[in-house]
Amino acid sequence: MRLTTKGRFAVTAMIDLALRSNAGPVALAAISQRQQISLSYLEQLFGKLRRHELVESTRGPGGGYSLGRAAGEITVADIIVAVDEPIDATGCAGKEGCMGEDSGKCMTHDLWASLNTKMIEYLDSISLQKLVDEQLAKGVSIDAAPIKRAISSVPVVKPIKVTAPNSVFALGTALTK
Secondary structure (H helix, E strand, C coil): CCCCHHHHHHHHHHHHHHHCHHHCCECHHHHHHHHCCCHHHHHHHHHHHHHCCCEEEECCCCCEEEECCCHHHCEHHHHHHHCCCCCCCCCCCCCCCCCCCCCCCCCCHHHHHHHHHHHHHHHHCCEHHHHHHHHHHCCCCCCCCCCCCCCCCCCCCCCCCCCCCCCHHHHHHHHHC
């Protein structure tokens, strides 16, 4: 099995989300900043996680993502499968013809298929809550104040500089010059 960045980033982002889920929806921009993962990549991953109902989205100011169900009910296997990460050590991805079109299964096919089963069992035995608890035991700090968003609660007042005539009379005067 080769676990690519897609699966690793999805699990990392879900741990980050679960660590902060008690404070309300978590913005992807905040996860992106903390975990150094591209925001657009996170948006793609969270779209898939949302379709598998592992996360829920909240729109608007103060919006973001929250867990779709309890962290103890989400497994690492759920996360990896949700982002379309194949968990397959065989060379044929379960199809006939490991060694070519007519050859049938290769000599080691059953070995790799058995490894697939063990990997899925192992990843299915690890809950998101267990990973969160391990991070908390390591002393990972959870910032109390959320990262500031681009929207300010105080309106920005900029002076308006008008270069056009402000009445029909001024327009007539401007055109006759």
